[in-house]
Amino acid sequence: MTVELTGQEGLRPRARTPGDVLLLRWLATVDHKQIGIMYLMGAVFFFLIGGVEALLIRIQLAQPNATVLSPEVYNQIFTMHGTTMIFLAVMPLLAGFVNYFVPLMIGANDMAFPRLNAFSLWLFIFGGLLLNFSFLTGHAPDIGWFAYAPLTEQPYALSNGVNYWILGPLVASVGTILTALNVIVTILTMRAPGMTLTKVPLFVWMSLGQAILIIYAFPPLTASQAMLLLDRELGAHFFDPAAGGSPVLWQHLFWFFGHPEVYIMILPAWGMISELIPVFSRKPIFGYPFVAASTVAIVFLSMTVWAHHMFAVGMGDLADGFFAAASFSIAVPTGVKVWNWIFTMIGGRLRFTTSMLFAIGFIAMFVMGGLTGVMVAVVPFDQQVTDTYFLVAHFHYVLFGGSLLAILAGAYYWFPKMTGRLLDERLGKWHFWTTLIGFNMTFFPMHILGIIGMPRRVYTYPNLPGWGEINLFETLGTFLLTISVLIFLWNLWHSLRNGEVAGDDPWDAWTLEWATTSPPPPHNFDHVPPVRSRRPLWDLKHPEDPDWRHGE
Amino acid sequence: MRVGRKGLMHRRRRWGAIALIVAAGLLAWPATVGAEANPMFDPQSGRARAVVDLTWVVLFFVALVFIIAEGLLIFALVRYRHRGEAGEPRQTFGNRRLEITWTAIPIVILIFVFILTVRAMRVIAAPPAGGDALNVTLIGHQWWWEYRYPDLGIVTANELHIPAGKTVHLQLESADVIHDFWVPQLGRKMDVVPGKINSIYVQSDNPGVFDGACAEYCGTQHAWMRIKVIADSPADFDQWVQAQKATGAQPASPDALAGRGIFLSSAGNCASCHTINGTANLANVGPDLTHVGSRTTIGAGVLTNTSDNMARWLTNPQQVKPGNLMPDLRLTPDEVRALTAYLESLK
Numbered sequence: 001m002t003v004e005l006t007g008q009e010g011l012r013p014r015a016r017t018p019g020d021v022l023l024l025r026w027l028a029t030v031d032h033k034q035i036g037i038m039y040l041m042g043a044v045f046f047f048l049i050g051g052v053e054a055l056l057i058r059i060q061l062a063q064p065n066a067t068v069l070s071p072e073v074y075n076q077i078f079t080m081h082g083t084t085m086i087f088l089a090v091m092p093l094l095a096g097f098v099n100y101f102v103p104l105m106i107g108a109n110d111m112a113f114p115r116l117n118a119f120s121l122w123l124f125i126f127g128g129l130l131l132n133f134s135f136l137t138g139h140a141p142d143i144g145w146f147a148y149a150p151l152t153e154q155p156y157a158l159s160n161g162v163n164y165w166i167l168g169p170l171v172a173s174v175g176t177i178l179t180a181l182n183v184i185v186t187i188l189t190m191r192a193p194g195m196t197l198t199k200v201p202l203f204v205w206m207s208l209g210q211a212i213l214i215i216y217a218f219p220p221l222t223a224s225q226a227m228l229l230l231d232r233e234l235g236a237h238f239f240d241p242a243a244g245g246s247p248v249l250w251q252h253l254f255w256f257f258g259h260p261e262v263y264i265m266i267l268p269a270w271g272m273i274s275e276l277i278p279v280f281s282r283k284p285i286f287g288y289p290f291v292a293a294s295t296v297a298i299v300f301l302s303m304t305v306w307a308h309h310m311f312a313v314g315m316g317d318l319a320d321g322f323f324a325a326a327s328f329s330i331a332v333p334t335g336v337k338v339w340n341w342i343f344t345m346i347g348g349r350l351r352f353t354t355s356m357l358f359a360i361g362f363i364a365m366f367v368m369g370g371l372t373g374v375m376v377a378v379v380p381f382d383q384q385v386t387d388t389y390f391l392v393a394h395f396h397y398v399l400f401g402g403s404l405l406a407i408l409a410g411a412y413y414w415f416p417k418m419t420g421r422l423l424d425e426r427l428g429k430w431h432f433w434t435t436l437i438g439f440n441m442t443f444f445p446m447h448i449l450g451i452i453g454m455p456r457r458v459y460t461y462p463n464l465p466g467w468g469e470i471n472l473f474e475t476l477g478t479f480l481l482t483i484s485v486l487i488f489l490w491n492l493w494h495s496l497r498n499g500e501v502a503g504d505d506p507w508d509a510w511t512l513e514w515a516t517t518s519p520p521p522p523h524n525f526d527h528v529p530p531v532r533s534r535r536p537l538w539d540l541k542h543p544e545d546p547d548w549r550h551g552e
Numbered sequence: 553m554r555v556g557r558k559g560l561m562h563r564r565r566r567w568g569a570i571a572l573i574v575a576a577g578l579l580a581w582p583a584t585v586g587a588e589a590n591p592m593f594d595p596q597s598g599r600a601r602a603v604v605d606l607t608w609v610v611l612f613f614v615a616l617v618f619i620i621a622e623g624l625l626i627f628a629l630v631r632y633r634h635r636g637e638a639g640e641p642r643q644t645f646g647n648r649r650l651e652i653t654w655t656a657i658p659i660v661i662l663i664f665v666f667i668l669t670v671r672a673m674r675v676i677a678a679p680p681a682g683g684d685a686l687n688v689t690l691i692g693h694q695w696w697w698e699y700r701y702p703d704l705g706i707v708t709a710n711e712l713h714i715p716a717g718k719t720v721h722l723q724l725e726s727a728d729v730i731h732d733f734w735v736p737q738l739g740r741k742m743d744v745v746p747g748k749i750n751s752i753y754v755q756s757d758n759p760g761v762f763d764g765a766c767a768e769y770c771g772t773q774h775a776w777m778r779i780k781v782i783a784d785s786p787a788d789f790d791q792w793v794q795a796q797k798a799t800g801a802q803p804a805s806p807d808a809l810a811g812r813g814i815f816l817s818s819a820g821n822c823a824s825c826h827t828i829n830g831t832a833n834l835a836n837v838g839p840d841l842t843h844v845g846s847r848t849t850i851g852a853g854v855l856t857n858t859s860d861n862m863a864r865w866l867t868n869p870q871q872v873k874p875g876n877l878m879p880d881l882r883l884t885p886d887e888v889r890a891l892t893a894y895l896e897s898l899k
Contacts, residue, residue, distance in 0.1 A: 071772045071875050143767045144830060150746060151729040151771055156694075241747025247730060248748060281632070287646035290655075312732060312767070313744045314724075314750035317673050324669055328662040331657060338621055339654045345628040349641045352633065360629065365622045371614045378610050378665065380603040380672045383740035384592050388765040447859060452590050453736050455767045458775035462853065464763070466585035475580075542640075550645060 030114035031522060035121050036100030037418060042125050046088035049081035049132065049462055053081035055478055058442070060486050062475040064463040074273030074459035075142035076161070080132075082145030086227025087169045087264070088128040090399060093407050094268045095124070095179055098207045100418065102183060104513035104520060107192030107528040112185040116178055123175030134161050136505035144457060146258060146309075147228070148505060149250040162232065166225045173218050180214035183207055192512065194531035198292075201511045201534070202285060204448045205292050206271030209299045216303065217260035248313060255306035263302045265399060267295065269406035270337060275358050276343050276413050279509045280356035281348030284535060284547070287340045294333035301330040304315045311382045320379045327377035334370055338363060353507075354428030358409035361436050365401025369394060372447070387457075390450025396443045408435070408488070415495070417503030420518045423499060427491040434484035441477025445470045510535035564801035584743040591736035596762065596783070597755040600739035606668055613661055678739055678746040680753065688712070689723045692731030692744035692766070695773035695876055696839050696852040704794045707827075710852045713779045715789035716759045729771060735764030735781050743768055756783035765853075772875030778853025799830030800842045800898050811894025814887050821881060822891075828898065838878060845898040851876065862892045878898030 020169050025427040026034055041277055051151060060069045067079065099117065103110055111117045134140040141161035143152050152162050187208045191200065200208075228250070238241035239250045278285045285291060304326040308449050311320055331424035341363055377383045385391060398507065408431075416422045449470050461467055505514040529536050533547035585899070595601040690712075691698040699708050714720045724733055726746040735739035735754070740753045754763065764779035784792055797882040803809040814820040816831060825837035848857050849875045866888045869878040883891065 004673050047758075071775065075772060142772075148730055151769070156729055156771060241745075246747065246749075268560055282634075282640050284643060284645055286644070287648075287651050289645070290651045312741050313745065314742055315750065317670075317677055320673065321670055325666055326667055331662060332658050334619075335658055336651070336655055340651075342621070342624050342628055343647075343650070345632055346624075347641060347644060348632050349634040349637060350629065350632050360625070363625055364622060367618060369623075371618055374662075375610055375614060379608065380669065380676055380740060381607050381610060383676075384603055384607075384736060386741070387734075387769075440575075444578070445666070446586070451592055453592070453765070454761065455734070455765050455774075457769040458765075460775050462778070465589040469585055522593075545643070547643075550643075 014459055015490050028164040030110075030118045032099050032111045032114065032117060033418070033520065034526075035117050035133045036096045036098075038115060038121055039096030039099055039124065042121075042128065043089050043092035043096060046084050046128050046132075047093070048485075050081050050084035050089050051482070053077045053084065055482060057081060058475040060459065061461070061471045063472065064461055064468045066460055071459040071460065072142065075457075076135075076140040078457060079141050079144055079165070080135075083131065083141070083165065083169065084128075085399070086145060086150070086261070087172055088131070090126075090265045090403050090407075092124050092402070093178065094210070094265065095176070097272065097407070097410055097414065098210070098268055099179070101414065101513055102186060102204055102207050103190070104417075104516070104524060105204050105511050106187065106190060106195060107512045107525060107531065108186060108190035109524045111182050111184050112190060114525045117182055120175035120179040120182070123178075124172045127168050127170070127172030127175065129168075130171060131164055134164035134168075137161075137164075146254050147229075148247075149228065149247045149253075150241060152228060152232070153240050155470075157232075163229065167231050170225050172224055173222050176214055177218050177222075180211035180218075183211040184215070187211075191517040192528045192531050198289075198530065199534050200292055201271075201512075202274035202288070203268065203271035205275070206295055209295045210267040211266070213260045213264050213299055213302065217257045217264065221257035221261075224250065224257075227253075228336035233442075248310075251310055251313060252307065255309045256386040258309065259306040260302045262395075262398065263298055264347040265403050267298075269294075269362075269403040272406050272410040272413070273341060273362055273466075274337075275511065276359045276409055277344050279413075279507050280353060280359070281345045282351070283344055283348040284538075285340065285509075286343040286346075288534060291337055291340050294336045298330060301326065301333070305330055308377055308382070309386075311379050312386050324377050324379050328374070329375045331370070331377070334373075338367055338370070345441065353412065354423065354425055354432055355409050355412035355507075357429070357432045358405050358412060358435075361432065362402060362409060365397055365405060365436075365439070369397030369402055372397065374551055385450050386456055388450035389446040389454045389456055392456050393443050393450065396446070400439060402444070405435070406509055408432075414513075415492075416499075416506050416520045417513055417520070419496055419499070420500045420502055421495055421499030422506060424491050427487055427494070431487045431491060434480055434487060438477050438480030438482075438484055442474050442481060445474055508541075510538040512536060515540075581602075591763065594737050596737045596741070596760065597739065597757055599676045599753060599755065601735060602672045603739060606672040609668055610665060613665065646658050677753075679721075680755075680801060685719040685721040685753065686713070686715065687721050687723070689725065690744065692724070692726040692728075692733075692770070694728050694771050695766075695777040695873075697733075697777070697779060698727075698839065701793075704793055704797070706793065708796060708843065709847075710778075710849065711782060711794050711847050713782045713784055713789060713818075714754065714756065715786050716756050716783040717786065718755065720754045722752050724752070730768050731766045731770045731777065732768035733764070733779065734767040735762050735779055737762045738764075738781060741767050755784045756781070759783050759785045759788070773873055776852055776854040776873050776876075780849065780851070780853070795846065795899070796843055800828045801845075803894055803897060805893055805897070807890050807893035809894075810899045811890035811892070814883075814891055817892060820883070820887070820891070827880070841895060841898060843898055845896045859892055859896055862895055863888050866891055 029035060056069065060066050060074055084262055137160060139159035139161045141164060143157060143162055143165060145163060150156060153488050187204055227238040231238050231240060237245040239245045239247055274285055274291060298448060305323060307315060307319060308322040308327045311436065376385065376394060412423050412428055452466060454467060504518055512528065515529050529540055533539055535547050539546035593604055595604050620761055687703055689700040689702060690776060697710050700713050724742055724744040726744045728746065732741050733742040733744055739752050739755060740752060742750050760783050762781045764781060766774060766777035803812050815822045823835060825835050826841045827835055829842040849855065850857050850861055850865050854873045855865060865872050868880045870880045
């Protein structure tokens, strides 16, 4: 890759060393690829912090009546684990791939607003650092990631932890909103000639859906966080029941953001799966219009389901019933996708690369998370298991078994495009199996724990029958997951230096990012191939049987 | 070492079988542990049973879809793995009819489940026939429960006594933050929200003791905000009511007498938070202690109520339940012994 700084030379009094230039090249960049990589590096950094927090949680819970962590510290750790993984790991991991690959996949030379893009990145980095700075003040937030009022109000939370919880994610959220605008404009205005909206790759399609949801869902979060800050610091009473405010209002505002957020964290992941499964099955996606249309349905339906997080609040049967019905409806377009992916494989010739293994693992685990999702929409069942470990199991099957496995599949798939080298497949297979087994050991038993009565967010628990054994077993699973993460980090480090050289198109794939070099030049393409179907590179490679001849 | 293609396949298959058995074992093991003591699936009233009946139906459909989806996935992996064939497979783009079918079938199932859901919700929320219910007001505090029986004039803490076979109309209020009342064997949980009065019907058809816990994160000691519901036979319940209505027992031993002195003195400082009926004070910051000796646990479940444990608690409650709102009063061992004797005498 050759990137030259221009116009800056006059500012520098001394001779530049290569190190200077390299660092500046990254810090001052407005290139969507470098920004994408920095999103990924920042997200991995915060993911490791969140992972250590998870490990601490599991060590504390390995035994009943344990005293490894004090209740105060435990409550800070679980709050920071959730907040970090959601705002600083999963979302920026997705943002990294979206930044890097949306312009490439539509044949553009960058995002629509490159400097805005860089601004968003740095808001994420500094928002994340601001949140974590709270550890250095001696009191990180200890209010849970959804921060229910009035526990967050002055009489109950006197330290500054809550303020860091407000301001850190708030700063990062502004970046998220700006990126969403950038993605929307990029996709709508910068597609290669011939690439109509019905021909964009599904990853791009789902990234568009995600961006629209972000524009819809994040401002309410930002507003409610600002209201909470007013309550705490300027004596407002939005959520303070003693002065006529409403704690339930906070829950409505938060979940109005919080449920679309779940889809924000999974849509691009679905997009990745919808790209890789076809390539490694050697067949086009089964039912592109259905997958695309169901995404639109999900974007709209996800705006109507937020209060299914509140079935225990006492909203009454009418409201509970409405949100149950809405939640059932969203299960349909979600389920449809699973069948589309499986039927893409049927009739194909499957290549079990590490990337494909993670994609298969994603489908297998996401089915589980989706089905328990339907279960918790059944109001009376939810009124038993909500706020228990069953819920913890459910959303980890969606976010870890779903989003994160898809992200890892995407990492193995696109690492060669980003670096020019393939990740090691042997290490990759070790990574996959330790992840899959460790994940299920950690999270499957949580379903049982919840059903037998263990509430979530407890720093310890009484020695009731089965509780100690199941918790210990989960902790062992977490150790296996730790090993899997270390294998992956080693694989990244090792392959970056010594990996097999990938070439432009190692997977014999069909979307435009594979039509340029690995890594791509700063302007992305010397020449964008003609786009006449959803698989422009298939058309090039198979002039005897191009997709457009099938009307696809 | 080179292995023939057939040998490799054979070995692969054996490994696959072993992996499947291990995986099934791993998944089944917590389920068998859970089956030994599973309160949600041991419902004690019609309302709780409605949840379990509905859950079985939902589990049936969930298991069905799970088996079909994972089965198809495994079928695809085994049947369509690349075995070295040259060229690309036939390119197919979808099948409209199939896709409409797999959209329509879940819709039908979900409508059916929704109807059952609404029916169960109505059973759970229905008032008892004839409207005959015992009124109890629950007040959630950081990190203990207060129970008031307005019709009986009783105030107690952390252990809820109810008469078996009779519906209890439980009104839920909070003194501070959001808590949640959850006793799985008795049915649904309900949030305890400041500024909002919720209520549920609770019943146990037979006598028994049922464990529960606060289910909404409420701060430092959320973990030790356990619930115990004791369903007494009607005769036992009446006896309990009579005992609770009595004022606190007069101290009988010299130790207990000294204990009462400390309790009421400004040095002990106990009475600025706790009430003992029959004494002069009516503070309502901490749990009512009028009959604390009759309760089975201390600190909302953190200790069983024995003399040793009471002494441990009084010596330093912050060591037993860190962060709870009772300060370390720095009592001397003699004071602890006297107070313990007094409190344990309050049956």
